[in-house]
Amino acid sequence: MPIPACPVVHFELPYRDAARVSTFYQTVFGWQLQPMGPEMGNYILATTSTCDSSAPDALRGSINGGLFPLVPESPLQQPSVVLGVPDVREAMARVSAAGGQVLGEPMAIPGVGDYVVFVDPEGNRLSMLQPLMG
Template sequence: MNPVVHFEMPYDDPDRMSRFYEKAFGWQTQQLGAEMGGYVTAATAETGPEGRPVRPGTINGGFFPRKPDWPAQYPSVVIAVDDIQSAMKQVASSGGTVLGEPMEIPGVGHYVSFMDTENNRVGMLQPFPRASQ
């Protein structure tokens, strides 16, 4: 079974979005800058030194800049997979549509979005192996 490990949502104004989620829910946001495509991480739960939530069943997320040429820019969840190429084939053979090729997220893993059979955008992530603690 592949778990949901992350969520994503688009933004128009990163400062306004950060202020909202920090004030409304107490989340901690971090703007990663242009070198990371304007991505903003959101810690929604207490995290350990490796950046993962310490309480089972909780996830963190992030926000990406809304762009006019990207498809399906809606809130979505990200599912962890062991092998992204195999998972892409499984999505396609199950009736979904993979949106492009996987991209490497430095220090995180390989990521690709897909549309499910209900026209929902979902992400898949093959995380890089973590060093043993």
């Protein structure tokens, strides 16, 4: 069975100062930033384009992202991309079989889907997301 192509669906960047990083990306690039609060780990959603809109100025093929608090004692606190996968457990098995390392178990993100971090054989931190259906 062929492996489905898995697109980049999201990006993530670490931050040290939420107000500073929000001001920077809003001022320089016009991003809309939405703090999710402590109940969501102080994650900040970043809307970079109206890619899902039917508006005439919508940028097709663009992705949005998020910013997460830097935790210096945690490994691999670096920018990364999130790949959309149809089945996160099958993709985890493929990562391991191909020489990558899955870090932990999938985390259920309410209203979004199942998310897990992995490291490719070159040491790059990436993530996978199996979106909720519907």
